[in-house]
Amino acid sequence: xxxxxxxxxxxxxxxxxxxxxxxxxxxxxxxxxxxxxxxxxxxxxxxxxxxxxxxxxxxxxxxxxxxxxxxxxxxxxxxxxxxxxxxxxxxxxxxxxxxxxxxxxxxxxxxxxxxxxxxxxxxxxxxxxxxxxxxxxxxxxxxxxxxxxxxxxxxxxxxxxxxxxxxxxxxxxxxx
Amino acid sequence: xxxxxxxxxxxxxxxxxxxxxxxxxxxxxxxxxxxxxxxxxxxxxxxxxxxxxxxxxxxxxxxxxxxxxxxxxxxxxxxxxxxxxxxxxxxxxxxxxxxxxxxxxxxxxxxxxxxxxx
Numbered sequence: 001x002x003x004x005x006x007x008x009x010x011x012x013x014x015x016x017x018x019x020x021x022x023x024x025x026x027x028x029x030x031x032x033x034x035x036x037x038x039x040x041x042x043x044x045x046x047x048x049x050x051x052x053x054x055x056x057x058x059x060x061x062x063x064x065x066x067x068x069x070x071x072x073x074x075x076x077x078x079x080x081x082x083x084x085x086x087x088x089x090x091x092x093x094x095x096x097x098x099x100x101x102x103x104x105x106x107x108x109x110x111x112x113x114x115x116x117x118x119x120x121x122x123x124x125x126x127x128x129x130x131x132x133x134x135x136x137x138x139x140x141x142x143x144x145x146x147x148x149x150x151x152x153x154x155x156x157x158x159x160x161x162x163x164x165x166x167x168x169x170x171x172x173x174x175x176x
Numbered sequence: 177x178x179x180x181x182x183x184x185x186x187x188x189x190x191x192x193x194x195x196x197x198x199x200x201x202x203x204x205x206x207x208x209x210x211x212x213x214x215x216x217x218x219x220x221x222x223x224x225x226x227x228x229x230x231x232x233x234x235x236x237x238x239x240x241x242x243x244x245x246x247x248x249x250x251x252x253x254x255x256x257x258x259x260x261x262x263x264x265x266x267x268x269x270x271x272x273x274x275x276x277x278x279x280x281x282x283x284x285x286x287x288x289x290x291x292x293x294x
Contacts (some may be wrong), residue, residue, distance in 0.1 A: 006205065007206075008204045011204045011205045022201060022205070023200070023201045024206070025205050026201060026205045026206075026207070027205040027206060030207040030256070031207075031255075031256050032207045032255065032256035033254060033255030033256045034255070034290045042205060071206075077203070092191060103271070103286070
């Protein structure tokens, strides 16, 4: 799994769907100061296999060598929880309130252009949970509206190694 | 006697401060640290809690060491771009700074947290 490709695709989706500039949509847990509102924080929370089993495919090596005639590829399906948290100014216009921005992110994920871009990064949109509206206080005395969007993504995981196989077997015995 | 004279007389040394320019991003939500610059300050650095301490947690042992830094140079606790002070050969990050005016000058009291596992 190429995490850079996955994260870039997720960031592009949220950035373009929310209408915010690139520096207003940041991954969390980076030890950065919060930006001016509105801004969005992205987090990847859980990573599971959705109850499915991983498996191994065996293919001929592209360039076979002695002892490395085949390639064993471990593959598995993954589901990931992705959260999008939006922070906005207290006097934001209706269309710029956090839940409105996140609704824009959610509904646009249905459009073919967005799905195609995510699919190119091997990211599939699964399901969305309800947008949760939260309240917060910043700078001690200022109310700040916030909202959280949580969705489940479908990803694939793959890794490979070379190996060999038994080419022939010979049975020896005594016949009487 | 001004506060500057007092700090100079009670100073524990001259320390190197690393300051970060404002961070940017890579266009995909990842922080890009700002450029650094260094300068020296005369300061009195003293422990603010129990001195060097050891905290045992699931992730291993870490430190919870805080020091007070009295100086004539403003220190910046800007989130994500905090000033870093080299003290006792180790890195300490500034997380707070008070401005004091009067007593014949302007001085600052900063607080820094040790960044190395003891």
